[in-house]
Amino acid sequence: MGRSPCCEKAHTNKGAWTKEEDERLVAYIKVHGEGCWRSLPKAAGLLRCGKSCRLRWINYLRPDLKRGNFTEEEDELIIKLHSLLGNKWSLIAGRLQGRTDNEIKNYWNTHIRRKLLSRGIDPTTHRPLHGQADASFVKEVEKVVSFMRREDENNSSSNSRSNSEEEPKRWRCPDLNLELCISPPLQKQEDSEEEYGLCFTNGLLEFR
DNA sequence: AATAATAGCAACCGCAACCCA
DNA sequence: GTGGGTTGCGGTTGCTATTAT
Numbered sequence: 001m002g003r004s005p006c007c008e009k010a011h012t013n014k015g016a017w018t019k020e021e022d023e024r025l026v027a028y029i030k031v032h033g034e035g036c037w038r039s040l041p042k043a044a045g046l047l048r049c050g051k052s053c054r055l056r057w058i059n060y061l062r063p064d065l066k067r068g069n070f071t072e073e074e075d076e077l078i079i080k081l082h083s084l085l086g087n088k089w090s091l092i093a094g095r096l097q098g099r100t101d102n103e104i105k106n107y108w109n110t111h112i113r114r115k116l117l118s119r120g121i122d123p124t125t126h127r128p129l130h131g132q133a134d135a136s137f138v139k140e141v142e143k144v145v146s147f148m149r150r151e152d153e154n155n156s157s158s159n160s161r162s163n164s165e166e167e168p169k170r171w172r173c174p175d176l177n178l179e180l181c182i183s184p185p186l187q188k189q190e191d192s193e194e195e196y197g198l199c200f201t202n203g204l205l206e207f208r
Numbered sequence: 209a210a211t212a213a214t215a216g217c218a219a220c221c222g223c224a225a226c227c228c229a
Numbered sequence: 230g231t232g233g234g235t236t237g238c239g240g241t242t243g244c245t246a247t248t249a250t
Contacts, residue, residue: 016244038235054236055219090238101238106217174213 013047018057022048025053059102066098070107080113083126099122117169 013021028044034057036043037050046053070078074096081092089108090102096104108123116123 012219036235049220051221051237052219059218087239099240103241110216115250204219 009021012041012049012052013053017048017060020049022056022061027063029057054104059100062100064098065100070111074099075112075121079116079126082108082112159184169180 024044024046028040032040032043036170037054040046040050041048041055044053048056077096078092078185081095086093087105089105093099093101093104113123116126121127122129
């Protein structure tokens with residue numbers, strides 16, 4: 001029994017993509033657009049499974065990818081988002097234009113985990129390790145979380161909402177029982193004193 | 209110079225969510 | 230309502246490059 005395979009594995013390539021495969025994939029998507037990943041490999045003349053094509057496109061070939069080193073601002077934003085969302089890499093990636101969930105996940109595991117440990121912060125819980133944490137940073141995160149919890153409690157009784165088309169995408173964060181909001185990528189606010197702050201509008205918390 | 213250890217990252221795998229007949 | 234097919238996500242693996250011995 002068991003699951004049926006996502007593709008005919010006997011006739012698919014695995015491992016690193018060649019330049020020619022990349023070119024075929026990019027050319028196909030340029031003409032036909034993204035989607036229909038299952039049928040794409042055959043249509044594009046690729047001996048790959050759809051999943052592999054999708055991953056390659058999203059993580060490496062998409063033209064809007066930023067690539068290159070993460071900035072200090074991106075680091076801090078990832079840490080804050082992770083403290084609120086946990087390992088929801090796709091949601092975190094949605095906040096960082098030009099970055100992919102896989103890239104952020106890798107960066108977290110190789111760089112940020114170590115960075116937090118050196119600050120004395122547990123990278124999983126974002127709480128101090130052995131009481132030696134960077135107190136101001138921890139305090140800031142805890143402040144945000146407790147604020148969101150309070151707001152959530154206030155909102156929990158009156159949960160009927162309109163279904164306006166202009167309403168941004170929302171989701172509930174199961175770990176924290178919070179309601180969060182995804183809006184279009186951040187515009188840098190030049191005259192803002194802080195590089196990142198929090199904005200609470202219409203019952204929705206947003207990073208800015 | 210050779211080898212071992214470590215870091216970094218691309219890619220794979222399995223599962224869950226979603227969609228649709 | 231349900232079951233099968235498809236897509237997306239997160240965890241993990243394995244390869245390559247770099248650094249240390």
